[in-house]
Amino acid sequence: AQSVAQPEDQVNVAEGNPLTVKCTYSVSGNPYLFWYVQYPNRGLQFLLKYITGDNLVKGSYGFEAEFNKSQTSFHLKKPSALVSDSALYFCAVRPISGSGYALNFGKGTSLLVTP
Amino acid sequence: EAGVAQSPRYKIIEKRQSVAFWCNPISGHATLYWYQQILGQGPKLLIQFQNNGVVDDSQLPKDRFSAERLKGVDSTLKIQPAKLEDSAVYLCASSRGEATSTDTQYFGPGTRLTVL
Numbered sequence: 001a002q003s004v005a006q007p008e009d010q011v012n013v014a015e016g017n018p019l020t021v022k023c024t025y026s027v028s029g030n031p032y033l034f035w036y037v038q039y040p041n042r043g044l045q046f047l048l049k050y051i052t053g054d055n056l057v058k059g060s061y062g063f064e065a066e067f068n069k070s071q072t073s074f075h076l077k078k079p080s081a082l083v084s085d086s087a088l089y090f091c092a093v094r095p096i097s098g099s100g101y102a103l104n105f106g107k108g109t110s111l112l113v114t115p
Numbered sequence: 116e117a118g119v120a121q122s123p124r125y126k127i128i129e130k131r132q133s134v135a136f137w138c139n140p141i142s143g144h145a146t147l148y149w150y151q152q153i154l155g156q157g158p159k160l161l162i163q164f165q166n167n168g169v170v171d172d173s174q175l176p177k178d179r180f181s182a183e184r185l186k187g188v189d190s191t192l193k194i195q196p197a198k199l200e201d202s203a204v205y206l207c208a209s210s211r212g213e214a215t216s217t218d219t220q221y222f223g224p225g226t227r228l229t230v231l
Contacts, residue, residue, distance in 0.1 A: 032217060034219075036222075041227075043119070043121075043222035043224045043225050044158070044206065044208075045222070046219050046220070046221065046222075049217070051217045090158075092157070101163070101210070101218060102148060102160035102163055102171060103220060105157030105158050105159070106157050107155070107156055107157050108155075108156075108157055
């Protein structure tokens with residue numbers, strides 16, 4: 001079964017500091033990995049995805065994520081956090097074969113950026 | 116490009132009542148998904164359509180939930196009768212549906228259901 005784990009319920013960081021939101025995955029074979037962000041009372045917004053190639057993936061709003069196969073991780077990062085980055089972040093994995101392409105989501109990590 | 120549209124945004128019903136949610140995907144997107152997001156959890160797939168055919172409904176509680184996608188565009192998700200544990204946000208997503216799982220799914224704003 002394909003799954004992801006987000007070990008932190010909440011991450012707190014001061015504005016201007018770098019931020020990291022952690023995600024580890026458990027899959028058979030090569031994974032397709034995604035990050036989404038959810039603001040209050042809104043749907044999920046796509047940030048970035050890893051399919052193949054360069055391990056460092058750049059996405060929307062200055063976010064990036066590093067795929068690390070040896071550590072089975074796909075951590076989300078941003079060099080300088082903004083207060084407006086405060087939201088709920090979800091990591092997700094999708095099977096690379098089969099007819100169903102539904103995403104398996106982690107439980108989410110709440111990011112709080114303080115001024 | 117218009118995003119995924121959902122209605123209503125909020126719904127409050129009594130248990131044992133019925134409710135329906137509507138979704139209009141991004142134009143041209145062949146694949147449509149319904150997810151259920153319970154408070155404090157990540158979204159969980161209920162059903163996936165490819166055009167107007169069901170691809171995966173293995174996690175849909177078929178004794179009370181039903182969904183259809185007539186003409187391969189809009190979709191409706193229905194719950195009848197509702198239970199307290201159905202209180203959640205129901206998210207609709209769509210993707211182009213290319214023959215590869217690298218597609219990005221785009222989500223609507225969701226419908227927040229409260230069952231009293």
